[in-house]
Amino acid sequence: MDTQDTSPSxxxxxxxQRFIFNAGEGLQRFCTEHKIKLSKVDHxxxxxxCSETAGGLPGLLLTLAGIGEQGLSVNxxxxxxxxxxxxxxxxxxxxxxxxxxxxxxxxxxxxxxxxQIGLSKPKDDAYVLVxxxxxxxxxxxxxxxxxxxxxxxxxxxxxIYVCELPEIKGKxxxxxxxxxxxxxxxxxxxxxxxxxxxxxxxxxxxxxxDVMGPSVPGPVVLxxxxxxxxxxxxxxxxxxxxxxxxxxxxxxxxxxLVNCIIHLSPASVTNSSTYRSWxxxxxxxxxxxxxxxxxxxxxxILRASSRITARLNYLCPQFFPAPGFWSHQHDNNSxxxxxxxxxxxxxxxxxxxxxxxxxxxxxPHGNLGVDRSSIPSRLTALRVMDELLSEIPEISSKTxxxxxxxxxxxxxxxxxxxxxxxxxxxxxxxxxRRDDMEIVLLGTGxxxxxxxxxxxxxxxxxxxxxxxxxxxxxxxxxxxKRRYGLEGADEAVRNLRCIWISHIHADHHTGLARILARRxxxxxxxxHEPAIVVGPxxxxxxxxxYQRLEDLDMEFLDCRNTTTTxxxxxxxxxxxxxxxxxxxxxxxxxxxxxxxxxYKRPSSPLTDNSSALPFLKKLKKVLGEMGLEHLxxxxxxxxxxxxxxxxxxxxxxxxAGDEIPGWKMVYSGDTRPxxxxxxxxxxxxxxxxxxxxxxxxxxxxxxxxxxxxxEAIKVGSSAGVYRTVLTHFSQRYPKIPVIDESHxxxxxxxxxxxxxxxxxxxxxxxxxxxxxxxxxxxVVEEEEEEEETDDDSLIRDKVPSFFIN
Numbered sequence: 001m002d003t004q005d006t007s008p009s010x011x012x013x014x015x016x017q018r019f020i021f022n023a024g025e026g027l028q029r030f031c032t033e034h035k036i037k038l039s040k041v042d043h044x045x046x047x048x049x050c051s052e053t054a055g056g057l058p059g060l061l062l063t064l065a066g067i068g069e070q071g072l073s074v075n076x077x078x079x080x081x082x083x084x085x086x087x088x089x090x091x092x093x094x095x096x097x098x099x100x101x102x103x104x105x106x107x108x109x110x111x112x113x114x115x116q117i118g119l120s121k122p123k124d125d126a127y128v129l130v131x132x133x134x135x136x137x138x139x140x141x142x143x144x145x146x147x148x149x150x151x152x153x154x155x156x157x158x159x160i161y162v163c164e165l166p167e168i169k170g171k172x173x174x175x176x177x178x179x180x181x182x183x184x185x186x187x188x189x190x191x192x193x194x195x196x197x198x199x200x201x202x203x204x205x206x207x208x209x210d211v212m213g214p215s216v217p218g219p220v221v222l223x224x225x226x227x228x229x230x231x232x233x234x235x236x237x238x239x240x241x242x243x244x245x246x247x248x249x250x251x252x253x254x255x256x257l258v259n260c261i262i263h264l265s266p267a268s269v270t271n272s273s274t275y276r277s278w279x280x281x282x283x284x285x286x287x288x289x290x291x292x293x294x295x296x297x298x299x300x301i302l303r304a305s306s307r308i309t310a311r312l313n314y315l316c317p318q319f320f321p322a323p324g325f326w327s328h329q330h331d332n333n334s335x336x337x338x339x340x341x342x343x344x345x346x347x348x349x350x351x352x353x354x355x356x357x358x359x360x361x362x363x364p365h366g367n368l369g370v371d372r373s374s375i376p377s378r379l380t381a382l383r384v385m386d387e388l389l390s391e392i393p394e395i396s397s398k399t400x401x402x403x404x405x406x407x408x409x410x411x412x413x414x415x416x417x418x419x420x421x422x423x424x425x426x427x428x429x430x431x432x433r434r435d436d437m438e439i440v441l442l443g444t445g446x447x448x449x450x451x452x453x454x455x456x457x458x459x460x461x462x463x464x465x466x467x468x469x470x471x472x473x474x475x476x477x478x479x480x481k482r483r484y485g486l487e488g489a490d491e492a493v494r495n496l497r498c499i500w501i502s503h504i505h506a507d508h509h510t511g512l513a514r515i516l517a518r519r520x521x522x523x524x525x526x527x528h529e530p531a532i533v534v535g536p537x538x539x540x541x542x543x544x545x546y547q548r549l550e551d552l553d554m555e556f557l558d559c560r561n562t563t564t565t566x567x568x569x570x571x572x573x574x575x576x577x578x579x580x581x582x583x584x585x586x587x588x589x590x591x592x593x594x595x596x597x598x599y600k601r602p603s604s605p606l607t608d609n610s611s612a613l614p615f616l617k618k619l620k621k622v623l624g625e626m627g628l629e630h631l632x633x634x635x636x637x638x639x640x641x642x643x644x645x646x647x648x649x650x651x652x653x654x655x656a657g658d659e660i661p662g663w664k665m666v667y668s669g670d671t672r673p674x675x676x677x678x679x680x681x682x683x684x685x686x687x688x689x690x691x692x693x694x695x696x697x698x699x700x701x702x703x704x705x706x707x708x709x710x711e712a713i714k715v716g717s718s719a720g721v722y723r724t725v726l727t728h729f730s731q732r733y734p735k736i737p738v739i740d741e742s743h744x745x746x747x748x749x750x751x752x753x754x755x756x757x758x759x760x761x762x763x764x765x766x767x768x769x770x771x772x773x774x775x776x777x778x779v780v781e782e783e784e785e786e787e788e789t790d791d792d793s794l795i796r797d798k799v800p801s802f803f804i805n
Contacts, residue, residue, distance in 0.1 A: 007053040008264055008290040008354065010223060011036070012163060014134050019043045021161060021223050022264070025055035025475045025514055026302070028063060029449035033304055034357065034376075039064065043130065045137070046078035047225035047264055049085050050155045050550050051514040054078075058089050058510045059474050063448060065094065077129055079105040079141060079157040081549055088545035091538055092504050104129065105141050105157065125240040126162065138162040140240050144230035154549045158231055161223040162244070164256070165362055170213030177211045180204065219259045219362045220244065222285075226265040232274045245281040258285045259368065260360050266291040286370065290354035299378045300482070301356050304451040308735060309482075309753045310384040315395060315774050316402050316767055319754055321483075391777065398770050405766060425762045426722050428663045428685055430654045432759050435463040437649065437663065439686070439756040441727060442479035443471075446670075446692050446706075447507055450731040453752055454479055455507040458667060458688065458727075459492065460647065465626040466497040469515070470645065470667050476511035477518055483753050493519045497622050500559075500631070501535030502669025503642035509539060516552035523553070530555045532619050534562055534633065536641035557619060559633040559643040561612040567632065570616050624650075629662060634680045636671035638705045644668045646680050663758055666721075670728065672702070673711045681719035686761060688750075689715055690728035694738035709739050713747050723761050725750050736775040744768055 007024035018041045020027075031038050038060065046053050057076070064074055076082070082103040104127040130137040142158040172192050174184065181201035182188070190197050196207045222244065226232050235241070244258050261282060269275050270289055279287065300306035312320040352370065359371040388395055438461040445453030455473030459480065462468070469476070481489040496519055501509045512533070519531060531554045533543065540556045560566065623631055629650045633643040649662025663685040670690055671677060681687050691713075692706035701708050707715075709726055716724035727750040729737045737749060748764045749771065756764065 007047075010262055010264075010290070012135070012221075017042050017134055019045065019130075019135075019137070019163075021045045022047055022053045023055075023057045023060050024053055025511060026449070026478055027056040028060055029451070029454065029475065030301060030356075032449070033302060033451045041074055043075045043077060043137075045129075045139075045159075045161055046076070046082065047159045047161065047223065048155065048157065048227065049078045049081035051517045053225075054085060055511070055514045056474060057085070058093055059448060059506055061089075061093060062506055073100065075100040075102055077102050077104070077139070079103065079139075079159055080107060081154045081157060084154055084545065084549035088542050088549070091541040091545065092506060092509075102129075104139055125238060133166065136162075136164045136166075138164075140238060142226060142231050142234055142238070144228060145233040158225045158227055160225070160238075160241075163221045163223070165218035165220075167218045168216040168363075168365060170215050173211050173213065177206070180206045180210060182206060182211075216365055217257055219365075219368060220256050221360070221362070222258055222261045224261060224263050224265060226263075226269050226275065229269055229272050229274060232265075232269055232272055232278065235278045236274070246283045246285075258282050259362075260286045260288065262288045262290055262354070262360075264290055286360065287351040288354050288358070288360065288370075289351060299380070302451075302482075303376065303379050305453070305752060306379060306482075307384050307387075308452055308751070310381055311388050311774060312751060312753070314385060314388060315399055315770055318402070318406055318760060319756060319764075319767060320751070321753075321755055392773065395774065398773055402767065402770060405763060406760075426663075426685055427654075427660045428649070429758060429761060430660055432663075434757055434759045437462055437665075437758045439665070439688070439725075439758075440483060441688075441725075441750045441754045441756075442476055442483065442752065443473050444727045444729060444750045444752050444754075445731050446690075446728045447731060449473075449475055452735050453729065453731065455511075456728055457511065459483075460665070461492070462626050462628075466622075467492060467495045468626075468631075468647070469496060469499040471502055471508045471669070472499060472510075472512040472515055473507045474510040477514050479752065483755070490518075490522055494522050496531055497529075497626060498532045498534065498619065498631070499554075500633075500645050501533065501539055502636075502644065502667075503639055504536050504538045504542075505639065505670070508670070509535070509542075512543075513546055513550065513552060516554050517550055520551060520553040529618075529622075532557060532615070532622060534559055534619070534631070536643065538641060555615055555618065557612060557615045559641070561616060562619070562631060562633040564632055564634075566612070566616070567630070569613065570620055627662075632680070634676050636669055636677055637674045638670040638672070642669060642671065644671060644677060644680060646684070668707075668712075668715075670706060672705050673707055673715050677715050678719045681715060681721055684719060684721045685758070686723045686725060686756070687716045687719070687721040688725045688727055689713075691726040691737065691749075692728055692730050694733075695740060696738075709737065713744070716747065722746065723748070723764050725756070725764070736771060 007022045009024060009027050009030075010021040012019040012021070020038075020041050020043070023044055023046070028038065030036075041064070044057070044060070046057075061074075061076075078085070080103050082101060086101050125140055127139045127141075128136065129139055138161070140160040140162065142160055144156055169192070172188065174188070177188060177191070178184075181199035181204070182197070183200045187197040187200075187206075191206065191208050191211055194208050196205050198204075199206055226235060242255075244256050246255050246257060261279075263270055265275070267289075270279075270291060309320065355372070355375050357374040357376060359374055361367045361369060361371050440459040440461060442457040442459055443449075443454035445455055447455070449455055454475050456471040457473050457476040457479060458470040460468040460470060477489070477493070480492050483489070484492055493515060496515070499512065499515070501512065516531060516533075533539070533554045534557045537558050537560070540558065543552060543554065543556060546552065619631065623629070627650050629648045630646070632646045634646065636642050636644045644667060646664065646666045648664045651659050651662055654660050664683060666681045666684045666687045668677060668687070668689040670692075677689075689712040690707055691709040691711075692704070693701040693708045695708045695710045698708050698711075700706075701711070706728075712726055713724060715721075724747040726737070726739075726747060729749075739749065744765065746765050748768050
């Protein structure tokens with residue numbers, strides 16, 4: 001992986017069976033780009049149950065459930081902790097998508113109504129999960145040694161998976177059979193099936209060993225996830241592993257020959273003396289090191305989106321700063337992937353670093369071993385620039401035009417904009433500093449991740465004062481790392497004070513657990529406050545259930561407790577200040593409306609929000625520390641408990657010492673155009689509005705409670721918004737959506753990694769025509785991806801193999 005934001009994934013495939021080991025965030029997106037058909041997957045195995053290894057599982061299950069003609073047939077395997085994850089996912093995933101979740105290991109002694117199949121503890125510590133004519137897959141639990149007495153906590157149990165193929169029987173020798181007095185016929189078949197027969201011409205019994213060549217043992221592959229050195233200490237004493245040690249006590253008697261070991265463990269573990277000592281017990285095995293930090297990770301794996309981002313960066317670096325893996329990239333072509341073996345003792349077998357789409361062929365036996373033929377060539381910034389200049393020679397002059405545009409208008413108090421029909425910028429932008437606020441659009445696609453756009457996430461950077469995340473789809477952590485680099489992304493996560501989620505649909509929140517877990521890890525041992533998560537009530541059900549598995553270090557507030565009405569209760573000593581958001585309830589939930597029964601049920605926090613008051617006061621304090629006057633949620637028309645949000649900065653003084661209003665930003669979430677949206681957007685400096693469908697698909701937009709581009713623009717114009725940014729585009733528009741430019745005078749379209757500093761907001765609409773130049777060939781031809789191939793061609797002879805992602 002290029003960003004260390006997810007776990008390595010491994011695909012074991014046969015002619016009619018597919019097995020995936022680990023489903024971290026980004027797996028679907030990677031497979032989509034490389035045309036690996038996840039619809040053919042039969043089993044998913046988790047080496048640990050946590051956001052790192054299972055962050056992509058909810059989205060994957062939803063996708064597979066939608067693909068299957070007769071419902072979901074995939075089996076999901078994991079240690080007993082899987083029950084916690086299943087219970088959490090039930091809050092937003094249909095039960096039909098989880099009917100085949102299977103756990104193994106010691107019981108967690110919890111009440112669990114989710115349909116599962118558990119396996120009791122076997123005598124030899126190995127749980128047999130799959131055993132058919134194709135493969136036998138067993139699981140061996142690995143606990144941290146320090147917890148031997150107290151038992152492991154949820155999320156700490158790791159798994160070693162053992163994959164064994166049946167032996168290849170030796171060839172039948174008809175000449176030997178004839179010499180032993182056998183006529184050609186059914187007895188030949190009996191012997192080949194392992195049965196002894198009587199000779200036709202001699203008074204002897206012919207045994208299979210008399211006429212069959214020696215059998216070849218079936219290949220054995222281990223997948224080892226050893227996350228800490230404490231787990232590594234336990235490795236040395238697992239009884240069931242002795243069967244596979246070829247060098248234990250200098251003897252190989254009875255040992256099964258392990259052909260390949262895929263190490264999912266981090267380099268900090270694989271480099272330890274304890275772990276190396278364990279590796280020496282497999283003298284001839286091929287070691288593939290797939291854990292984080294095993295090799296250079298600066299080259300992108302999501303090549304299609306990286307290519308687009310690099311092109312946008314060349315055209316307009318002001319709005320598209322170089323993503324992390326470009327800005328820190330070095331020329332590492334001299335690094336040999338096999339050079340890592342030099343780090344280990346010569347008693348070990350060959351050790352190589354894993355690469356994306358590296359294969360290990362299991363059969364035919366003559367091809368047993370590593371296969372690099374499918375590994376994509378490295379994508380570098382220089383290569384992308386050469387392609388761009390060759391394809392669009394005039395792009396360099398367009399880049400220069402944009403540079404001159406910035407030089408002529410940057411950081412002016414009053415900016416003449418005759419080309420926009422505007423005379424000044426809003427007073428809230430007078431002399432605004434670059435460290436005031438920046439909007440980073442991390443994901444701008446809808447429904448599920450695609451080659452070119454990730455799902456929704458917006459990072460509001462308030463610099464030294466902290467940051468806010470608006471929605472958090474799968475892969476958000478990876479997008480942060482691509483935008484800021486590894487260290488910069490960690491700083492961005494550390495600075496998160498609040499995360500706001502619009503509604504419970506998976507493309508808006510399934511990256512949340514990974515972000516929160518990473519934040520907890522980064523702040524461990526440091527004085528800090530829990531992150532405040534504001535979202536629909538159903539999200540709390542997910543988070544409460546998930547925290548039994550993994551501590552997320554957060555406090556929750558229902559969106560309904562952050563409406564204008566609810567905020568009034570925080571300041572009962574004085575009337576609430578009139579805000580431009582108006583009545584948060586509005587006509588959408590008027591008497592007799594479709595959603596009134598949902599919004600006004602007796603348990604609604606709006607009827608009694610006393611329990612939420614302490615958290616509201618905490619949020620108010622955090623907002624004040626971040627220089628914000630308010631965060632107000634308001635209902636929108638999409639699904640039950642769907643919301644938009646308004647953020648407003650506190651007043652500040654201009655150069656003359658006069659008080660001027662703070663900026664106001666409004667985000668729609670997913671919605672149809674509605675009066676509540678217009679009311680909340682009045683006077684907004686910038687509106688980020690979903691525009692899922694093109695104008696010709698208004699009926700589909702109505703049916704699915706989304707907006708068209710024209711409708712989104714109209715919301716902005718009706719509310720008098722200064723700038724409107726369109727996002728959440730249907731993935732049917734691979735690179736640039738279909739738009740009517742006649743309505744775009746103060747509007748721009750969003751791309752992943754787009755960074756809009758408030759100081760640059762006045763220039764934003766002027767950039768749109770340049771996007772047309774950059775993407776003028778996108779309808780005519782797809783970008784060349786010579787490495788992309790259908791997975792059926794990658795499996796050239798339908799041979800059993802492993803893919804490593």
